[in-house]
Amino acid sequence: MTDLNIITLVSVGAHPTSGRARRAEQDARAVELGLRLAGERLQLLHAGDPREETLRAYLGMGLGEMAVLEQPPGADALPVLADYLRHAGAQLVLTGSQAETGEGSGMLPFLLAEQLGWPLVVGLAEVEKIEKGQAQVLQALPRGQRRRLKVRLPFIASVDNAAPAARQSAFGPARRGQLQASEVAIVDDSLLAEAQLQAARPRPKRLKVIKAKTGAERMKAATAKASGGGGQVLKDVSAQAGAEAIFKLLVEEGVLR
Amino acid sequence: MSDIIRRDPRAEWIARNRLHPLHAAMQKAETSWMGPNGIVRKNPHAVGFIGPNGIKRIDRSGAQQGGSGKRTTASAVVQLPLHVIEQPAFYIAVVPDMIGGRLSAHDKDLLGLANKLAGSDGAVVAVVFGEYKENAFDTAGVDRLLHLDGELFDGYAPEQRILALGAVESQLAPRHWLLPDSRTGGGELGRRLAAKLGERPATRVWQVAEGQCIGRAGAGREDLVRRAPRLILAAVECAEPVSDSRHEVRPLELQGKIARNLPRIEDLGAVAVDPALIPMAEAEFILSGGNGVKDWTLFHRAAVALGATEGASRVAVDDGFMPRNRQVGATGTWVTARVYMAVGISGAIQHLQGIGACDKVVAVNMDPGCDMIKRADLSVIGDSAAILAALIERVAAYRQAGERDAA
The missing domain is CATH 3.40.50.1220 (TPP-binding domain)
Incomplete structure (x- = not known):
């Protein structure tokens, strides 16, 4: 579509139930978005083990090669990625919003943007057009809403589940693709020294605590119907007056656009 | 009013039924009366009145006979005790989402967590951008309210908001920054703030206790346990909301003007969605x-x-x-x-x-x-x-x- 230089950062994901390694859901969506924008010229970048077979699932989406910055597990990916991107000459860097393994804090795009001094768009849903060094994009908001933003190139965008769903990965291209490993300096992540990962504990369910001093009050609280009273009731008014009252409330709540 | 005594059989029935929700309201306030056999009966429970703290008081001097003899409904609004922090030893800064201009349930949980961290000598500062409609900041647990208004913060202006939060940081130096880890803005703002301040945040935190915090990691199959950092992005239901105290909501001013930055991201407004x-x-x-x-x-x-x-x-x-x-x-x-x-x-x-x-x-x-x-x-x-x-x-x-x- 455009002759844009786009890099998508990809990671190795984990299936939410089995924990088996897979292509990460949001990263795959970022790749999909990049493919729609740049086609085969899209570049993929991963920091980690180049012998990881799961990475080939991204290549199976229709790409010939992927750059891998070779790192042992537990190393900090941020400085090497920042170094690489500083010299890669990309106009747009796409990432998922958080990793599926490790800390998964979702800080990477923010820290990269801070280090590179680029603007960051969170929750990119669609790139509408790119002209004169500016991109017009749609940002996904909660509740299915969209916001239009104009942002200067180059910029970083993170992608969440509102982005277009990723295409399937084909087996043949995945086998044929090349993983280009390169040596980088290894920086250890300081967090792992002080924090430990453990299997997720189920969150305690919040109890409905009734602060009542007497048994009758407790009984009342237990038998009460969903919040009664308190509302304004308009009776014997004309349809116009009723509509006006509803209209006022809708405007006040800001749902009428 | 006429002097005709009217009986309400239903009310009498409710008054006899201790488990009826309206039982308390239907109690007669009489403390002594003549029984059917000519013996004076007394009701010790009806003596006294409910004081302002919700505790029953008996004034034996006879000066005050509170809770006049009239039948009243039991729904008297109890005034919660006021929590005053005159000279806070430190601040806990909270930036609520304020969806639709009101505190969401997530925001209230977060304020509950902030009050837990503030203890008895810290003050909870809520930093609120733009117009708001909330009028229950006091019962939600806000000691100080920093309201940043102006067209600078209208629409989508995360970079401008981060500048303002940076000014708050340099003025108050809060011990903790708490933001909701939500998609409605808190998660993004918190991470931008973390990148700006150079703090490593704890994200998706669902429990903070004894200086340790637990947050979900990765795709939610693991928990990360670590020392509670300065910046905490907390998940929903991270703590119980404040329920038994009122706070003063003292307005706080930001000294100095907030620098105006040239926005690199321009907000072109909401898009009509079907x-x-x-x-x-x-x-x-x-x-x-x-x-x-x-x-x-x-x-x-x-x-x-x-x-x-x-x-x-x-x-x-x-x-x-x-x-x-x-x-x-x-x-x-x-x-x-x-x-x-x-x-x-x-x-x-x-x-x-x-x-x-x-x-x-x-x-x-x-x-x-x-x-x-x-x-x-x-x-x-x-x-x-x-x-x-x-x-x-x-x-x-x-x-x-x-x-x-x-x-």
């Missing part, structure tokens, strides 16, 4: 029709005019007026709309369960006694067709006026 394509469970504004709707074409026109997602009660779906995937309620979709408008729905309990998470409910109904009216924040009693038609007209006039202003 409301029918938004999944009902997360739609913001739902117009729902039930048995009382007779003119369904008018109903659909109203939904288009209002820009609302359509919903329906079970009856409307069973009768074939709406598709099954539009049913709201226990057997259909549990909706989370901010504004839910129920037209001709009487409010079966299954339906009311389905709209339990809705903020504002508007009811249009013929029957003033139905359950939906009891749940609604605004109800209009009348013919739904006439009211919908009037509403369409009113909204059309509003839209036209808006276009004329813009032109």
